[in-house]
Amino acid sequence: MRLKLVNSRAGRIARAADLIRNGLEIRSCLKLGVPEIDEILPWGGLPRGLHDIALPPVAGPGDAAPAGFAALLATRRPGPVLWCRLRRAAEGDPYGLGMASFGLAPGRLILVEVRRQADLLWAMEEGARTRGLAAVVGEGAAPDLTAGRRLQLAAEAGEGLVLSLPPPRAFSSSALTGWRVNSEPSAPEAGGPGRPRWRLSLWRCRGGRPQDWIVEWDDAAFSLSVAPALANRPLAAAAG
Amino acid sequence: MTLADARALVPGLTAAEAQPEADAMALTGLADWCGRYSPWCAVDGSDGIRLDITGCAHLFGGEAALLGDIEQRLAAFGISVRGAIAATPAAAWGWARHRPSNAEAILAAEDDDALRKLPVAALRLEEEDVQALIALGLATVGAIAALPRAPLGQRLGKAVLLRLDRLFGRMAEPISPRAPAPLWRVPMIFAEAIGRREDIDAATLHLTRCLCRDLSLKGKGARRLELSFFRVDATVQRVAIGASRPTHAPGHLARLFAERLDRVDPGFGIEAMVLEATEIEPLAPRQSIFPVPGECEAADLAALIDRLQNRLGSTRVAQLVSVASHVPERAELYRTASWAEGEVSLVGIELAPANSRPIKLLSPPEPVEVMAPVPDDPPLSFRWRGKLHRIAAADGPERIGPEWWRPGPGRARDYYRVEDSEGRRFWVYRDGLYGAAEPPRWFLHGFFA
Numbered sequence: 089m090r091l092k093l094v095n096s097r098a099g100r101i102a103r104a105a106d107l108i109r110n111g112l113e114i115r116s117c118l119k120l121g122v123p124e125i126d127e128i129l130p131w132g133g134l135p136r137g138l139h140d141i142a143l144p145p146v147a148g149p150g151d152a153a154p155a156g157f158a159a160l161l162a163t164r165r166p167g168p169v170l171w172c173r174l175r176r177a178a179e180g181d182p183y184g185l186g187m188a189s190f191g192l193a194p195g196r197l198i199l200v201e202v203r204r205q206a207d208l209l210w211a212m213e214e215g216a217r218t219r220g221l222a223a224v225v226g227e228g229a230a231p232d233l234t235a236g237r238r239l240q241l242a243a244e245a246g247e248g249l250v251l252s253l254p255p256p257r258a259f260s261s262s263a264l265t266g267w268r269v270n271s272e273p274s275a276p277e278a279g280g281p282g283r284p285r286w287r288l289s290l291w292r293c294r295g296g297r298p299q300d301w302i303v304e305w306d307d308a309a310f311s312l313s314v315a316p317a318l319a320n321r322p323l324a325a326a327a328g
Numbered sequence: 329m330t331l332a333d334a335r336a337l338v339p340g341l342t343a344a345e346a347q348p349e350a351d352a353m354a355l356t357g358l359a360d361w362c363g364r365y366s367p368w369c370a371v372d373g374s375d376g377i378r379l380d381i382t383g384c385a386h387l388f389g390g391e392a393a394l395l396g397d398i399e400q401r402l403a404a405f406g407i408s409v410r411g412a413i414a415a416t417p418a419a420a421w422g423w424a425r426h427r428p429s430n431a432e433a434i435l436a437a438e439d440d441d442a443l444r445k446l447p448v449a450a451l452r453l454e455e456e457d458v459q460a461l462i463a464l465g466l467a468t469v470g471a472i473a474a475l476p477r478a479p480l481g482q483r484l485g486k487a488v489l490l491r492l493d494r495l496f497g498r499m500a501e502p503i504s505p506r507a508p509a510p511l512w513r514v515p516m517i518f519a520e521a522i523g524r525r526e527d528i529d530a531a532t533l534h535l536t537r538c539l540c541r542d543l544s545l546k547g548k549g550a551r552r553l554e555l556s557f558f559r560v561d562a563t564v565q566r567v568a569i570g571a572s573r574p575t576h577a578p579g580h581l582a583r584l585f586a587e588r589l590d591r592v593d594p595g596f597g598i599e600a601m602v603l604e605a606t607e608i609e610p611l612a613p614r615q616s617i618f619p620v621p622g623e624c625e626a627a628d629l630a631a632l633i634d635r636l637q638n639r640l641g642s643t644r645v646a647q648l649v650s651v652a653s654h655v656p657e658r659a660e661l662y663r664t665a666s667w668a669e670g671e672v673s674l675v676g677i678e679l680a681p682a683n684s685r686p687i688k689l690l691s692p693p694e695p696v697e698v699m700a701p702v703p704d705d706p707p708l709s710f711r712w713r714g715k716l717h718r719i720a721a722a723d724g725p726e727r728i729g730p731e732w733w734r735p736g737p738g739r740a741r742d743y744y745r746v747e748d749s750e751g752r753r754f755w756v757y758r759d760g761l762y763g764a765a766e767p768p769r770w771f772l773h774g775f776f777a
Contacts, residue, residue: 156777280723
């Protein structure tokens with residue numbers, strides 16, 4: 089009886105300390121650091137929950153822009169990143185040295201490789217429930233309505249950020265936001281490819297309006313920004 | 329006697345072919361089943377099972393009750409059995425097979441006279457040796473034991489002395505158990521066989537709680553655990569789990585088991601469960617009331633990695649470890665994850681120039697058809713998986729030589745970072761140089777975001 093009392097008191101103290109430590113952080117949401125995008129999102133940034141980052145239906149194979157965008161979002165919170173992927177859907181393996189150029193230290197990655205969709209969704213859900221992860225990324229995840237709802241609830245319970253990178257022509261309809269990301273021709277620098285440029289299209293957003301941007305990733309300053317509207321690409325190409 | 333002779337004598341004789349392998353397998357299974365009585369059980373010869381019940385009998389209400397329980401259960405399986413309990417394994421062997429028909433099954437430890445009255449065959453000698461001894465007029469164990477030792481050994485061989493010593497406990501005869509003897513063990517025997525998943529879950533939780541209480545009192549944590557299910561049809565199923573760091577948290581262990589319990593087939597029911605810790609490590613108690621920032625999370629993460637590894641297999645959950653190599657596919661290794669030490673610290677990132685590495689790496693690299701001016705200009709276009717990519721901008725070459733200190737063929741590679749007309753970025757390389765004996769080949773090695 090006495091033990092029980094102490095236990096419950098210890099539990100209460102632990103919970104209170106937890107709240108003090110995390111309270112402020114829980115309520116804030118993830119800013120992309122791009123004012124144009126953050127102000128469109130009804131939460132002022134990306135809230136904890138399930139987000140869908142897909143390639144546009146017309147995009148061909150070999151476009152790793154969604155993975156780059158996911159890596160970029162994952163680095164904005166502290167802690168390790170659970171990167172789950174479906175074996176047959178994956179086009180190449182995550183490469184730590186490349187992740188590093190989006191600010192994601194390779195040592196923070198926990199890579200999970202699964203064979204079945206059910207295992208992938210299970211691993212993502214387990215990750216979403218776990219405190220202390222920066223993000224859970226699911227490559228090749230195609231959750232149906234029930235599974236998507238489960239993921240969303242798990243992410244809310246664990247205050248996790250779950251990024252679903254679905255296979256071509258799939259999306260999770262229960263996600264809070266749906267993004268389509270694909271590469272765009274960059275402004276060339278010194279004859280070579282310039283900074284990575286993506287077309288970022290917020291096409292589904294709970295309580296918000298869809299919109300498109302062309303964004304550019306500056307790896308030196310580690311910042312994402314809306315690209316200048318005029319890229320003098322044809323001229324540069326002709327000169328090169 | 330041949331089968332034909334036997335048939336002539338008994339016309340309705342049923343004959344079955346001897347299957348020694350199948351018999352041995354069945355006996356092994358039965359020995360596993362006997363693990364519910366004691367962890368020290370082993371197959372003995374072709375027709376026996378040996379249990380070391382030291383310290384186990386009181387759990388079943390004494391030696392007589394233990395033996396009675398075994399005999400009754402085996403009889404219920406349709407197995408006729410002759411059991412005996414004695415002070416030494418050799419005495420138990422002899423007592424089970426050669427005791428007088430009116431004798432008790434349990435032989436008291438000091439009852440050497442009863443052993444002396446046993447026939448010579450109870451010594452477990454070769455059949456011809458037994459016949460030779462009987463021919464010499466030595467029909468009982470006592471008759472041999474009464475002879476002087478030295479001449480006995482010289483005349484009949486060392487084997488007889490060895491058997492005698494083992495019979496009377498003058499020499500130890502250890503049992504080599506079927507499974508490694510567990511360090512910690514909690515059994516649970518049910519009054520009625522259970523089969524429902526809820527019951528199994530509840531029993532698992534109870535067992536993990538009992539084990540964890542014992543472990544935490546001793547300041548230990550389990551790394552590997554095994555849960556055995558003893559079914560009513562005399563078969564045993566086992567489920568094993570591992571933890572990435574020692575733990576004595578019952579809830580966590582029960583959850584790890586819960587992932588595996590789907591594979592357990594209760595059949596007609598499970599009558600006993602035994603939880604064993606096969607690998608334990610010291611785990612000092614820690615004050616847990618005042619949280620140190622990051623400590624809760626570290627424990628949660630370790631628990632998460634355990635769950636992932638137990639369900640998906642430990643090799644499917646990996647962390648990246650960098651290797652001091654400039655060859656891209658060798659620069660990183662996937663290592664089985666364990667969050668015990670926290671984040672992996674990486675050395676050697678500085679080996680690669682900043683922003684020159686793709687976010688996804690194809691392994692192995694895929695060959696592509698390339699149009700490129702010789703000798704070392706970047707390609708103009710390439711065809712990958714049947715689709716043509718026109719190159720709008722290219723950066724390179726970055727020459728990466730083979731590691732000459734490693735055996736095997738290797739050629740220098742010239743890597744180009746290329747962007748196609750739609751903005752996709754690829755990492756292609758030319759394997760070899762133009763003008764060499766073997767023409768160069770082009771490969772696609774990765775994707776930039």
